[in-house]
Amino acid sequence: MITQEQIHDLIGHTLYDSDGDRVGEVKTVYLDDATGDPEWLTVKTGWFGMHESFVPLRAVRMIGDRAEAGFGKSQIMDAPRIDVEAGGRLSEQEERELYRYYGVEWGDGRRQPLVPEQPVGPDARMDASTTEDAMTRSEEHLRVGTERYESGHARLRKYVVTTEEQVTVPVTHEEVRIEREPITDANREAAMSGQDITEAEHEVTLHAERAVVETEAVPVERVRLAKEEVTEDETVSGQVRKERVEADGDVDGEPDGTDRW
Template sequence: MIKRDQIPAVLDHPVLDEGGKKIGEAKHVFLDDVTGAPEWVSVKTGMFGTSETFVPIREARVVDGHTEVPYSKSKVKDAPHVDVDGGGHLSEEEEHRLYDYYGMDWDASWSRANQPGEGGWAHGDGQGAAGAAGMAGAAGAEAPGRQDDAMTRSEERMRVGVERREAGRVRLRKYVVTEDEERTVPLRHEEVRVEREPITDDNRDAALSGPEISEAEHEVVLHEERPVVETEAVPVERVRLTAEEHTEQETVRGQVRKERIESSAEEAREDRGGMGPERP
């Protein structure tokens, strides 16, 4: 349990969940109006601390400059929204929603607040005595934006990063197609031709070598060439995929909030046309 003297060690220090993960920074501590003990702490969450959620600190503990609460980070971030600027107190309805969300016994707390001599529920302003926690200001918390009579001006910075993600996939696929090809080749063939020659002194002996009158046959075989097509598979090239990285310039636009500080004295000088303060 967090005690009142530990509040300065809680404010503006990290709040860790049950697993040791940082939830955010503690900004306000709310006290029980009856016991005066710390009841709730508001935690700034989100990337730039733009959200503020409530978490019970009855079972919290301060360890080495941070506060540990027995809840998960997601549990705290999803807690019901409560307006911390609502006068420094939680309304009965707001506190009841928080009790229900964190599984706390609302009836037991209400009964404790209404014990004789402990003070009852302050119905007039809608504040609960048991948990209508008042914001801890006297315990070391200063007004936001002020320190040592000086006002702090803050502004948001835009941070732009990059993330690597899958943009698509390319595959190599091999398949077979059939194409028609033409080749021209010379083909030879034989044709029969009848040659007749007269009897001369050179061929007379060959012509008279056989019988004078007879029947005979003589056969000549003719030949021709025909095209024969054969195929063979031969490697022709190697194909692979490689990824090339290209850098492109892209302009990212966002909105950031900046605080401006104006002085009423400066406004008065502007109204007088930029002249210095009037002398009596």
């Protein structure tokens, strides 16, 4: 168990889970309002430690200078989100919800809410920002960054389609026509070489061309996938908390007449 003497050393310390993985930095320790015993701690989780998760102190052990919780990191990060304002307390219902989530019995008659914002002592929240003669006022700022994740996939796939294509090609063919040649001195001898009167036939073979279609595969282009980075502005928002300090008694205020900073 964490002792009173170890509480101050625990704040700002790194908390590890049951598997030895880093969970985050311990932000705050809460004491039970009825007994003054340390009861809960909050650890910074989420992106850049923007959230705080509650962990029951009874499940935290100091092994040398290393603080280890008896739960896994994912279980701690998924714990119910409870936003306790500065000076606020855990309600009984909130505390019951946390006990139920972690499977810890309520028991021991604990019914009083925990006090998170008092000077160090019984029923107090232990915070490293408090000293004997001064109080440090802190506030949260948004720390925004980026993370890389898979947003999609692209692939090339080649498939075959069949289309109809028309090409005009000239074709030739032979036709028969009758040519009549008069008898002249030049062809008289050839004309008189046969019989005078007879029957005869003469046959001519005709030729024609027809279109013939063949296909051949021809490379036409190379296709590849190329990635390029496009930068655009994206606006994000988040809630931040600021501590306020009020002075009671005979204290000179700010120039505007207030005693709040």
